[in-house]
Amino acid sequence: MNNSMQNVTEAELNAFLDNQLDENEKSRVLAALNDDPALQTQLAELRQLRDMYLHAYENPPRKQVAKQTRVSRATPRRLGIAASILLTVGIIFGWLGNAHFSINRVHAIQEEDMLDKTSRTAAVKNVILHVTSGDTDRLDAALDDAENLLQTYAKNEQPLKLEIIANDGGLNLMRKDISIYQQRISSLTSRYENVTFLACARAIKRLESKGIEVELLPEINIAPSALEQIIERMQDGWQYIKA
Amino acid sequence: MKIIDYLCRGHEFDKKLAASRERLYRVAYSWCHQPDVADDLVQETCAKALKRRSQLRDAAKFDGWLLRILANTWYDLLRLRKEQVEYDDVYMADEMSPEYIHSRYEAIVDMRKAIALLPIGQRQVLSLVELEQCSYSDVAEILEIPVGTVMSRLNRARKQLREILLQGQSSNTGNVTPLRRQK
Numbered sequence: 001m002n003n004s005m006q007n008v009t010e011a012e013l014n015a016f017l018d019n020q021l022d023e024n025e026k027s028r029v030l031a032a033l034n035d036d037p038a039l040q041t042q043l044a045e046l047r048q049l050r051d052m053y054l055h056a057y058e059n060p061p062r063k064q065v066a067k068q069t070r071v072s073r074a075t076p077r078r079l080g081i082a083a084s085i086l087l088t089v090g091i092i093f094g095w096l097g098n099a100h101f102s103i104n105r106v107h108a109i110q111e112e113d114m115l116d117k118t119s120r121t122a123a124v125k126n127v128i129l130h131v132t133s134g135d136t137d138r139l140d141a142a143l144d145d146a147e148n149l150l151q152t153y154a155k156n157e158q159p160l161k162l163e164i165i166a167n168d169g170g171l172n173l174m175r176k177d178i179s180i181y182q183q184r185i186s187s188l189t190s191r192y193e194n195v196t197f198l199a200c201a202r203a204i205k206r207l208e209s210k211g212i213e214v215e216l217l218p219e220i221n222i223a224p225s226a227l228e229q230i231i232e233r234m235q236d237g238w239q240y241i242k243a
Numbered sequence: 244m245k246i247i248d249y250l251c252r253g254h255e256f257d258k259k260l261a262a263s264r265e266r267l268y269r270v271a272y273s274w275c276h277q278p279d280v281a282d283d284l285v286q287e288t289c290a291k292a293l294k295r296r297s298q299l300r301d302a303a304k305f306d307g308w309l310l311r312i313l314a315n316t317w318y319d320l321l322r323l324r325k326e327q328v329e330y331d332d333v334y335m336a337d338e339m340s341p342e343y344i345h346s347r348y349e350a351i352v353d354m355r356k357a358i359a360l361l362p363i364g365q366r367q368v369l370s371l372v373e374l375e376q377c378s379y380s381d382v383a384e385i386l387e388i389p390v391g392t393v394m395s396r397l398n399r400a401r402k403q404l405r406e407i408l409l410q411g412q413s414s415n416t417g418n419v420t421p422l423r424r425q426k
Contacts, residue, residue: 011394014401018372020379049401052408053373056354060272060281132279242282 008032008039017046124159126238128230134169136180142173142243143184150192160194163233167200167226171207174199176215189219200226256296259305260289266375267313273370274317276359284320288313310375311385314367321363357407365400368393
């Protein structure tokens with residue numbers, strides 16, 4: 001009865017589904033399928049599983065959308081989602097246009113400008129560094145990147161404007177009660193006039209709505225919304241870096 | 244003429260790379276299930292691809308070459324974050340996760356949860372075969388494993404996925420049942 005089942009292994013059935021068999025093997029499996037309803041069911045299940053899998057990853061979530069849906073309930077929601085979409089589009093276009101959009105992008109920016117070093121009349125380089133994670137490794141890396149960028153441009157006497165903007169977990173960098181970076185931020189702002197630290201007002205409000213009192217370091221300014229600030233800056237030609 | 248050919252090739256490369264971003268994100272997300280991480284992986288992969296563009300000898304092998312960079316970038320990340328596997332489980336099984344709360348597509352969420360329970364190697368093989376429609380030999384080349392391993396991982400992945408989903412259906416009480424990794 002189940003002769004064909006014995007003849008056709010699970011691996012072969014998978015290979016049949018994935019169109020990985022040669023003509024002879026395919027014919028053998030087809031013949032077995034013809035004779036054996038259990039094998040047909042098995043193949044149908046595999047096909048169903050494939051459809052479910054493809055469906056599950058048809059539209060994978062994007063980080064910006066996920067954040068907005070988690071926090072927004074009232075009217076700002078629409079604006080937030082629209083901002084996220086715009087930001088994503090902006091990021092993609094920014095990437096397409098600039099082609100240095102990586103974890104090592106700070107170095108890429110530096111390398112690019114080193115090539116342009118001969119031109120003393122170079123335009124001001126504007127960079128916005130977005131901090132979203134409270135993870136100390138990432139915060140350390142963000143500050144290292146910022147400092148590196150500021151140092152290099154100062155050394156080469158090239159004009160630079162740098163904004164470091166935080167929302168979500170990134171606020172940990174700027175909160176007086178929990179930040180371990182007070183001295184570092186204070187040192188950076190006193191050494192470099194071209195660096196600005198910004199905290200997202202919406203993210204602060206979100207924390208406050210949970211009963212968390214937020215006090216920021218004295219060097220920190222407030223932007224009404226991190227997303228809007230980033231979109232605005234990118235529209236003005238600023239370079240976006242995700243820390 | 245050579246210079247023009249070279250420039251055209253470069254332009255073609257940029258276009259192909261830009262067009263691959265969505266697909267790369269889908270594959271990266273199917274491996275890590277974290278939008279932030281998937282985004283970083285894609286960015287890093289594209290940056291590496293741009294840097295190493297001269298290493299691509301055969302333009303026809305672009306897709307496999309790019310996926311191989313993605314796989315290696317993912318391995319690098321896993322080495323840095325050994326706790327990733329456990330974190331995935333917590334993230335995907337957490338009934339308060341935004342994904343669960345806001346998703347109207349429970350089947351999608353269930354499927355992603357089930358996939359998150361698979362070992363990473365199985366997840367990779369499955370996504371390359373299903374999403375990218377790679378041949379077994381392509382997968383073997385991308386992940387640098389024998390074809391036999393590709394087949395056995397695929398077989399185990401599908402079998403386990405089926406079991407997890409069936410288990411989920413039989414114990415479905417309307418609440419999220421915390422899923423546990425099956426060794």
